[in-house]
Every structure is written in C-alpha cells, then in structure tokens.
Amino acid sequence: MRVTLIGVCVGIVGMIALGLPGSSTAAPPHESSTDMRQRLIFAPTQRDMILTEMRLMLGSVSGIVQGLAADNLSAAEKAARTSGMVHAADTDPQIKTLLPQQFLELARQTHRGFDKLADQIKAGSSRDDTLRGLAKLTGNCVACHAMYRLDEAR
Ligand code: HEC
Known part of the structure; x- marks a missing residue:
C-alpha cells in the first residue's frame, strides 16, 4: 500500500516536472501569434541586456514623474540622467550590428x-516644460514598441 502511494506521488511529481500532456508552460508556437511587429532575434544574454536597459528607462520615466509630482526637480534630473547616452546598451558593438538602423x-x-x-531640468526649466519634454520622449517608447519585438534565438 505504502509502495503504491509513493509510486503515485512520484508519478504525479514526474508529470508536473515533465509537463502534463497539453498543459505545457512553454510559449505557444509563433504561427498562432497575431503580433505582426518585426521580430528581432538575439541570444538570451543580449536580449536580457536590452530588456534590462528598458526597465531602467521605465524606472527613469517613473522617477521623473515622481520628482515632478513632489516638486523635487533634482530627483527628476537624476532619474533622467540615469537613462542618458552613457547607459545605452547599443554601445555594445555586437548588439549594435544586430539592430536595424531605424531601431538604433x-x-x-x-x-x-x-x-x-x-x-x-538642471537649467531651471518649469514643471510644465519638463512635462512637455517627457511627453515627447515617451512618444519614442510608444513608436518603437509598435514596430519591434524581441525574441530569443533557439
Ligand atoms: C528603439 C526601440 C525602443 C525604444 C525607443 C524603447 N523601447 Fe522599450 N522595448 C523595445 C522592444 C523591442 C522591447 C521588447 C518588446 C517585446 O518583445 O514585446 C521593449 C521592451 C520594453 C519593456 C519590457 C521590459 C521587460 O523586462 O520585459 C519596458 C518596460 C520598456 N521597453 C520600456 C521602455 C520605455 C519606458 C521607453 C522609453 C523611455 C522605451 N522602452 C523605449 C524597444 C524600444
């Protein structure tokens, strides 16, 4: 009885580990996707690098908005600087060669x-002007996301 119970448990754990038939957690095949954006294919570490940079930029946008909301302009400036040219992942020469010109x-x-x-902000721009600058900037995020997506090379 005990042996059977252990057997059942091992069986269940095994099925979970291997994935029950039809319940795989793997992404569905691309053919079923309705996402028509251009796919850029990268090695996993390169994709990670680009996405890390993306999250950094989202952090900057959030930091700028929070700085403006709290009337803390030096915090907003710092948040903006975090995503300046120095932190661009496309300065990695290998990634650069793999990206389309328009993306770059x-x-x-x-x-x-x-x-x-x-x-x-450093030069003393008003909150309204800073907000206008940020609005223009986030237009770039939207434009690029509408065109491209990142995939991992398999
Ligand atoms: C030059 C193109 C480009 C620009 C500009 C751009 N992104 Fe992205 N971003 C991408 C691509 C491509 C992806 C991957 C989308 C996908 O595969 O669905 C992405 C993904 C992201 C992600 C998801 C990160 C993750 O971990 O999955 C965030 C957050 C993000 N971008 C934020 C931003 C913000 C904020 C801006 C603007 C300040 C911005 N991006 C500007 C191309 C861009």
Whole structure:
C-alpha cells in the first residue's frame, strides 16, 4: 500500500516536472501569434541586456514623474540622467550590428532625449516644460514598441 502511494506521488511529481500532456508552460508556437511587429532575434544574454536597459528607462520615466509630482526637480534630473547616452546598451558593438538602423536611431534619440531633459531640468526649466519634454520622449517608447519585438534565438 505504502509502495503504491509513493509510486503515485512520484508519478504525479514526474508529470508536473515533465509537463502534463497539453498543459505545457512553454510559449505557444509563433504561427498562432497575431503580433505582426518585426521580430528581432538575439541570444538570451543580449536580449536580457536590452530588456534590462528598458526597465531602467521605465524606472527613469517613473522617477521623473515622481520628482515632478513632489516638486523635487533634482530627483527628476537624476532619474533622467540615469537613462542618458552613457547607459545605452547599443554601445555594445555586437548588439549594435544586430539592430536595424531605424531601431538604433530611435534608441539614440531616446537616450539623448533623457540627457536633454536632465540638462533642461538642471537649467531651471518649469514643471510644465519638463512635462512637455517627457511627453515627447515617451512618444519614442510608444513608436518603437509598435514596430519591434524581441525574441530569443533557439
Ligand atoms: C528603439 C526601440 C525602443 C525604444 C525607443 C524603447 N523601447 Fe522599450 N522595448 C523595445 C522592444 C523591442 C522591447 C521588447 C518588446 C517585446 O518583445 O514585446 C521593449 C521592451 C520594453 C519593456 C519590457 C521590459 C521587460 O523586462 O520585459 C519596458 C518596460 C520598456 N521597453 C520600456 C521602455 C520605455 C519606458 C521607453 C522609453 C523611455 C522605451 N522602452 C523605449 C524597444 C524600444
């Protein structure tokens, strides 16, 4: 009896580990996707690098908005600077060769935009003007996300 129970447990654990038939957690095949954006294929570590940079930029946007909301302009400036040109992943020469020109151009514009915004805040720009600058900048995020997606090379 005990042996049977252990056998059942091992069986269940095994099925979970291997994935029950039809309940695999793997992503569905691409053919079923309705996402028509251009796929950029990268090695996992390169994709990680780009996505890490993306999260950094989202952190900057959040930091800028929070700084503006709290009237803490030096915090907003610091948040903007964090995503300036120095932190661009496309400075990695190998990643650069794999990205389309248009992507690179938009990415550069975005990093420069963060630097510009930081300079603007430092120079004493009003909250309204800073917000306008940020609005322009986030237009780049939306434009690029509408065109491209990242996939891992298998
Ligand atoms: C030059 C192109 C480009 C620009 C500009 C861009 N992104 Fe992205 N971003 C991408 C791509 C491509 C992905 C992957 C999307 C996918 O595979 O669905 C991505 C993914 C992300 C992700 C998801 C990260 C993750 O861990 O999955 C975040 C967050 C993000 N971007 C934030 C931003 C923000 C904020 C901005 C603007 C300040 C921005 N991005 C500008 C191309 C861009």
